[in-house]
Amino acid sequence: MANELQGRKIAILLAPVGTEQVEFVQPKKAVEDAGASVDVVGIQTGEAQTMNSDVNPGETFTVEKTFSEVSAEDYDALIVPGGTVGADNLRGNEEAVSFVRGFFEQAKPVGVICHGPWTLVEADVVKGRTLTSYPTLQTDIRNAGGTWVDEEVVTDQGLVTSRNPGDLDAFCAKIVEEFAEGKHEEQARSA
């Protein structure tokens, strides 16, 4: 069980402010525990302020690479945490959206939780896909052409989504499984 992601390189997004702490920390630990190496990628390097329950300041974490330094080609998989302000912030950054779109174009697995799917709406990659999210995003996802379902964890051809921090155990188990499988050609076909 412990080394199924050995040798894999994974990117996790971190907004300058407002990423939900537990949705950053727990998935990062899950893939590292499975042997992956992880880069924290963001808009600017340096310390980023996470939040707990959206409005209470959490710990700070370091952004290691900026979007201008990396591309989806450098990684095997991507994790997009939520946090209302953080997810809104990332979707507003063209380089972030372009980076996310690259994983879909290259058929690489992606795990997204809570408000994270706003970035997928912005990248125009939800059309024809089935996914979940924090419930307030369901209209945006349907209007973007996706099918929204209310389930703990949803897997659709390499795209793994969950609703909120309460789903993290199931989300983390599933991203490790999907990331270990590698490329999903259906992911690319729909991008």
Add this chain to the structure above:
Amino acid sequence: MANELQGRKIAILLAPVGTEQVEFVQPKKAVEDAGASVDVVGIQTGEAQTMNSDVNPGETFTVEKTFSEVSAEDYDALIVPGGTVGADNLRGNEEAVSFVRGFFEQAKPVGVICHGPWTLVEADVVKGRTLTSYPTLQTDIRNAGGTWVDEEVVTDQGLVTSRNPGDLDAFCAKIVEEFAEGKHEEQARSA
């Protein structure tokens, strides 16, 4: 100039947490200064925690009426402030969305700023309308059938929208003007 809203009754929304303080305070003062009486309407009565720049706690303000106690029939106009977390919170409440939709069905003027238009997307009232918002909402507004433009203040048949706190002076002047005009029949036709 000072009494153009004399006798008018206006509702302003306030989320339990995360409404942007200045987007609540300044429009409320503007319509009160013009003679209107204002009810602060929210999901639950009691103190609500506003934010400054989304993540810094602002002052608390009192929610005077809940959505279950009121309807659009009770008011002449509506103001919807932003704040990322507050606006996301309000769109997730069915009673809030239904309350907002009522103003469109009754052709009553509505002023919405920043992240506030998410509630309009949720109420499905942006189709065929021209509006602005905080830029991160532009894809959601277009996907919902609206035309998104990047202007300080946009007026479309009783619907007044602005982008961010920097637009508040123009926004406040325009809502007083539109609210004074009263009903806009085109507003109802497009709902």
